[in-house]
Amino acid sequence: MDRDSVLAFFPQGRWNERNANGDDITLDVPGMGYFSFDRMTLTEREKLLIELLQNQAETYARSPWQSYFENDGIRPTTFSLLQVLHVHIWSSIDQEGQTAWLDMMKQLLPNLQASYSPESNHHIFILDQSTLLDVREILGDTLATMEFDFGLRMTIFLGQLWPEWLESQWPLLIQAEQDLFRKWCAGHQQSFLLTFSYLYLWSGQSYLQLQSGLRQLISNQQMEAIIEALWEEGAVLTKAAQKLYLHRNTLQYRLDKWQEMTGLQLKDLNDLAICHQAILGMSI
Secondary structure: OOHHHHHHHOOOOEEEOOOOOOOEEEEEEOOOEEEEEEHHHOOHHHHHHHHHHHHHHHHHHOOHHHHHHOOOOOOOOOOOEEEEEEEEEOOOOOHHHHHHHHHHHHHHOOOEEEEEEEEOOEEEEEEEOOOOOOHHHHHHHHHHHHHHHHOOOEEEEEOOOEEHHHHHHHHHHHHHHHHHHHHHHHHOOOOEEEOHHHHHHHOOOOOHHHHHHHHHHHHHOOOHHHHHHHHHOOOOHHHHHHHHOOOHHHHHHHHHHHHHHHOOOOOOHHHHHHHHHHHOOOOO
């Protein structure tokens, strides 16, 4: 069933992209959007039935991860390195198509632990990156194919990798990523694979929680001097190694270990830039 079919059955209703406020009663229809009724057009029995369905859906469909990220539950699973993918689908998709697309995502991402949809057409994927999987390469190679196969148009935001020792901050960090992604989506409607560094720079480093998280990653691994040397030498490894009085292979080893723990490649100028911005004002 598509949107037009629903309207044919309920002509007094209307589709919205976001949850309506005021006197409307709204149902979140997975893969289709929000369907709203004017409260005044419904009988008392219809109102009661809709409210019962809404309460039941909230009780049984809410993901434990959603509760955890919204500071309303405990962490469902233990692993050492978290990454969250944020996906917004711009086009309509029926339930069958959405199920098939989610199945493909599971096949593409063997480290996928769970997924949920906090709002219509917005999906959250929780990845266990304890063993680093190059999600950027996988999705970069398959995004266009997925869109063609399922008739979709989507934007994917690759969240930052956050280690378990920052677990107490995971909810705030993921909420900040979600807010950042929503802000981007409010002004753009196009297919895109967004990296964390790209979106963080786009925001003007305005998310203090994310800035704090990055600073803690850098401080924990004592990467301040390496980041500054690479920044000053334009990410040229040989020159940065000379500046640091390190063998080039030693520096490369440190960069490889840093990438395994954070997903950030300091030879990539965007990744290097957000690290440089994060440590401005820190003591080196």
